Amino acid sequence: MRLTAEERGFFETQGYLVKQDLISPEWVAEIRADLAGLHERMAEQPAEGVHVSWEHEVDPTVQRRIKQLMHAELVSPALDRLCRSDEVLDVVADLIGPDISLYHCKLLMKAARDGTVTPWHQDYSYWVTPDNQPLMLNCMLQIDASTHENGCLQMVPGSHRQGLVEHDTKAIPFGRFLPGYFQPRPDAVPIPISAGSAIFFGPLIIHGSDANRSDHDRRAVTLAYNVTGNATRGSRGGVRGEGSD
Numbered sequence: 001m002r003l004t005a006e007e008r009g010f011f012e013t014q015g016y017l018v019k020q021d022l023i024s025p026e027w028v029a030e031i032r033a034d035l036a037g038l039h040e041r042m043a044e045q046p047a048e049g050v051h052v053s054w055e056h057e058v059d060p061t062v063q064r065r066i067k068q069l070m071h072a073e074l075v076s077p078a079l080d081r082l083c084r085s086d087e088v089l090d091v092v093a094d095l096i097g098p099d100i101s102l103y104h105c106k107l108l109m110k111a112a113r114d115g116t117v118t119p120w121h122q123d124y125s126y127w128v129t130p131d132n133q134p135l136m137l138n139c140m141l142q143i144d145a146s147t148h149e150n151g152c153l154q155m156v157p158g159s160h161r162q163g164l165v166e167h168d169t170k171a172i173p174f175g176r177f178l179p180g181y182f183q184p185r186p187d188a189v190p191i192p193i194s195a196g197s198a199i200f201f202g203p204l205i206i207h208g209s210d211a212n213r214s215d216h217d218r219r220a221v222t223l224a225y226n227v228t229g230n231a232t233r234g235s236r237g238g239v240r241g242e243g244s245d
């Protein structure tokens with residue numbers, strides 16, 4: 001798969017790009033099967049190497065709900081395959097070039113009724129170091145369809161062009177956010193997409209998502225890639241190009 005000039009132009013001006021039906025329904029079903037009972041399994045015994053952030057508004061004496069799980073490739077063979085798939089990497093290579101390394105693979109569980117807001121932020125506010133540049137790229141793939149009601153991703157088109165802006169901080173998951181946290185923004189665009197579709201976006205675009213007010217989970221995975229050699233923290237090694245192993 002190669003991007004059209006129109007798609008590249010859209011990504012450059014708007015800061016994101018939607019690819020409908022990036023993977024097959026069968027692959028989505030495999031991912032879902034790998035994730036069955038994940039909240040309960042991780043509450044009992046987190047898998048080695050993963051890092052779980054829990055929904056902080058859920059009473060842990062009643063139940064636990066995962067907000068995000070870092071290094072999701074370790075809990076799902078189908079996600080592990082996705083990180084290295086041509087379906088994803090062909091688009092990534094078109095957008096950031098052929099030398100790509102995996103930065104992280106993160107599950108965003110946004111559980112039915114319990115999934116909380118992700119405040120407005122730029123990912124680079126988490127990733128910036130004195131010796132790197134904002135060259136990373138996210139592929140956020142929906143495991144369940146995202147809708148207005150279940151808290152689909154919202155983007156502020158073109159906001160990547162203003163560079164990194166100052167964030168407030170708080171010691172909670174997604175604890176870096178723009179002033180106002182998740183106040184309504186007239187310049188934000190909700191992007192509901194089907195399961196198996198993905199949104200590609202860079203590290204400087206402002207984005208966030210509302211709470212899940214529905215009875216259905218809104219699970220997604222974010223595959224973040226970096227250009228090989230752009231200094232990182234936490235890179236899991238090359239997947240393509242000169243940094244491959």
Ligand SMILES: O=C(O)CCC(=O)C(=O)O
Pocket residue numbers: 108110118123151152153207208209220222
């Ligand atoms: O789960 C979401 O809706 C937002 C995730 C997000 O903003 C991120 O991973 O940077």
